[in-house]
Amino acid sequence: MKKSQDQKIQLLKEVTSELLFGLLDNPNESLILIDSNGIVRFLSSTNESFFQIKWEDAIGRHVTEINPDTELLETLKSGKAEIGRVMTMRGRDRIIARIPIFHEGEIIGAAGKVMFAHPEKIKELYNRIETLESNLDYYKKELYQSFGSRYSFDNIIGQSDAIQKAKAMALQAARTDSAVIISGESGTGKELFAHAIHQAGRRSDQNFIRVNSASIPGELIESELFGYEAGAFTGADKKGKPGKFELADKGTIFFDEIGDMPLGMQVKLLRILQEKEVERVGGRNPREIDFRFICASNRNVEKMISSGEFRLDLYYRINVMNIALPPLRSIKEDIPLFFNEFLTDLSCDLKKPVKPVAPDAMALLQHYAWPGNMRELRNIAERALIVSRGDLITLNDLPPVVRETAEAAYDCSQPLSMLKDIMAEAEKQAIAGALELTGNNRAAAAKMLGIHRTGLYQKMKKHGIV
Ligand SMILES: Nc1ncnc2c1ncn2[C@@H]1O[C@H](COP(=O)(O)OP(=O)(O)O)[C@@H](O)[C@H]1O
Numbered sequence: 001m002k003k004s005q006d007q008k009i010q011l012l013k014e015v016t017s018e019l020l021f022g023l024l025d026n027p028n029e030s031l032i033l034i035d036s037n038g039i040v041r042f043l044s045s046t047n048e049s050f051f052q053i054k055w056e057d058a059i060g061r062h063v064t065e066i067n068p069d070t071e072l073l074e075t076l077k078s079g080k081a082e083i084g085r086v087m088t089m090r091g092r093d094r095i096i097a098r099i100p101i102f103h104e105g106e107i108i109g110a111a112g113k114v115m116f117a118h119p120e121k122i123k124e125l126y127n128r129i130e131t132l133e134s135n136l137d138y139y140k141k142e143l144y145q146s147f148g149s150r151y152s153f154d155n156i157i158g159q160s161d162a163i164q165k166a167k168a169m170a171l172q173a174a175r176t177d178s179a180v181i182i183s184g185e186s187g188t189g190k191e192l193f194a195h196a197i198h199q200a201g202r203r204s205d206q207n208f209i210r211v212n213s214a215s216i217p218g219e220l221i222e223s224e225l226f227g228y229e230a231g232a233f234t235g236a237d238k239k240g241k242p243g244k245f246e247l248a249d250k251g252t253i254f255f256d257e258i259g260d261m262p263l264g265m266q267v268k269l270l271r272i273l274q275e276k277e278v279e280r281v282g283g284r285n286p287r288e289i290d291f292r293f294i295c296a297s298n299r300n301v302e303k304m305i306s307s308g309e310f311r312l313d314l315y316y317r318i319n320v321m322n323i324a325l326p327p328l329r330s331i332k333e334d335i336p337l338f339f340n341e342f343l344t345d346l347s348c349d350l351k352k353p354v355k356p357v358a359p360d361a362m363a364l365l366q367h368y369a370w371p372g373n374m375r376e377l378r379n380i381a382e383r384a385l386i387v388s389r390g391d392l393i394t395l396n397d398l399p400p401v402v403r404e405t406a407e408a409a410y411d412c413s414q415p416l417s418m419l420k421d422i423m424a425e426a427e428k429q430a431i432a433g434a435l436e437l438t439g440n441n442r443a444a445a446a447k448m449l450g451i452h453r454t455g456l457y458q459k460m461k462k463h464g465i466v
């Protein structure tokens with residue numbers, strides 16, 4: 001037994017020293033080994049040409065005789081390993097490692113090793129990483145554009161009390177993390193306000209995730225909102241998928257048309273709002289999610305509560321701040337401002353010059369009932385820009401639906417004095433608009449409006465424009 005053991009050790013020693021030599025002297029590495037006195041004990045063959053010395057001449061000499069620039073003696077003193085340092089040796093950059101060697105707590109030597117003889121290879125690697133990083137940046141930005149929010153408070157216009165009040169409340173909401181419900185007819189700017197609240201709050205650099213409660217098919221709602229684990233159901237993605245709540249982590253989740261959410265889903269939403277935890281379909285570990293909740297509805301949720309279509313307990317949760325947006329027909333005084341702003345905005349996209357609006361056309365716009373609110377006004381501004389041929393946007397550039405309803409209303413129910421007021425206001429707006437567009441050049445403004453310069457002066461005086 002003892003004999004075979006000794007034999008084994010002997011064999012192992014022989015094999016090991018060959019293996020060790022092969023390892024230390026391999027052509028891919030340049031190694032120098034010194035003892036605690038700085039005497040060279042090993043020099044790999046690859047180092048011979050570099051230091052221009054045969055290994056048998058090197059061994060036994062002090063390391064400074066072989067390499068005057070050596071810092072291995074520092075390693076003996078400090079006992080600290082240094083990996084990946086750049087060192088210039090004989091005019092060439094090398095990436096090296098200096099490693100102290102310990103035995104029973106004492107430093108018995110140090111090794112110096114060239115890790116990369118060709119740092120340009122590292123540069124190549126570095127360049128590749130840099131390319132990957134810039135690609136990653138690009139995708140992050142893309143993702144941000146589709147998930148981040150696009151509008152801010154600067155995009156919200158309107159001087160009317162109702163809009164100013166809504167804006168002030170939204171600004172206040174942006175400073176908190178409370179749940180917000182935005183109510184208003186379709187096209188009144190609910191989504192715009194939700195974006196602005198996210199954008200002005202502390203979560204602005206995080207995702208803004210929109211969920212349209214009306215458009216997700218019932219059987220997909222859960223997997224869309226909560227995500228699912230791999231193989232959770234037939235047809236599920238192999239890797240699983242995060243849900244909208246997970247995507248909104250640290251950011252904002254915006255539930256549009258919350259009034260269209262089925263009752264069964266309302267219970268689940270309530271639980272998430274209470275627990276701030278989401279469990280993927282087919283998963284076992286709930287994840288904590290930190291999100292801000294904003295929702296919007298164009299339906300009267302209070303009415304839905306009394307008819308049993310909306311849960312009262314959920315309403316309490318989501319109704320911490322309630323912002324009501326006015327329909328456009330209730331803020332007629334803002335219509336010229338909106339219309340001119342939409343024209344200016346769209347003229348860039350459509351590459352069309354901005355034009356002032358003829359007073360009678362503006363009066364008509366202020367008179368129409370706008371069932372589609374700001375969205376409809378914007379569409380009509382776009383249409384007008386496209387079809388308009390002259391220097392002004394005229395009645396003929398407005399669609400029949402606007403002309404007919406408004407004209408009918410004029411004929412039967414509008415007292416003349418009110419019509420005059422509307423016309424006067426529209427004229428004032430048109431003049432102010434033309435002056436602004438021309439940088440207060442009255443001659444140019446008169447030309448734009450198609451009136452004589454003296455006519456313009458008279459009208460400016462009449463309207464108190466200086
Ligand atoms: N106060 C406002 N200022 C500027 N643009 C507005 C305003 N309100 C609505 N809009 C514009 O009207 C359109 C419809 O708004 P949106 O937020 O989608 O309405 P909703 O979500 O209520 O249907 C968008 O183009 C939006 O930018």
Ligand SMILES: [Mg+2]
Nearest residue numbers: 187190191256
């Ligand atoms: Mg909307």
